[in-house]
Amino acid sequence: MAENRHQEVGHKSLLQSDALYQYILETSVYPREPEAMKELRELTAKHPWNIMTTSADEGQFLNMLLKLINAKNTMEIGVYTGYSLLATALAIPDDGKILAMDINRDNYELGLPVIEKAGVAHKIDFKEGPALPVLDQMIEDGKYHGTFDFIFVDADKDNYINYHKRLIELVKVGGVIGYDNTLWNGSVVAPPDAPLRKYVRYYRDFVLELNKALAADSRIEICMLPVGDGITLCRRVS
């Protein structure tokens, strides 16, 4: 039954069946996944918090998107072991840059040898700590305004609105911000009495608020895609 289908599947996608998702992975994603991304994905799978990683199909999507928009100067908030970071680093040119932020350096360093082996670590400027103060500093500084081609946000959902207030200044007109998890495990349409896990319930209101705010923001064009846990692309138009 359609209304139950999201609870029946155990994968990191909102598709109607495991088989369909598996088909995408096996037909399109895994055969073309760069060796380094495969290695990082397999390494991450052994980590206790592996649920946090960006899925392989989303990694492929980000890699393609970055090439389509010719992204060079990028930012990522929420690195974990670096799967989306590596997808970005492999997509941008050799002199491209990624300002990458995470409160946890250990997880980044777990994946770093794979990123180094892939020959793309020189593109990454990793900052350990909460992202918000760094963004505030960049806004205050002035010289970063309108300089980013692409920004990927995959961190603390309760701060997405705060991030957006700052990132809209930092992304260039015509550039793209991608907010991850905007369908939040399908919970955005769950009834009030649905048995949601505690953290899903807690962050759901923030995700709902973000989705409303993005839809009402005339400075951006948006497109919400059911890739991974939902990703909303925002193209700055003014």
Ligand SMILES: C[S@@+](CC[C@H](N)C(=O)[O-])C[C@H]1O[C@@H](n2cnc3c(N)ncnc32)[C@H](O)[C@@H]1O
């Ligand atoms: C879902 S994971 C990121 C997954 C990553 N994009 C990947 O491809 O594997 C979320 C990350 O956000 C980080 N995080 C949480 N709060 C943060 C904050 N205030 N500033 C920066 N990073 C934060 C967490 O430490 C965690 O590594």
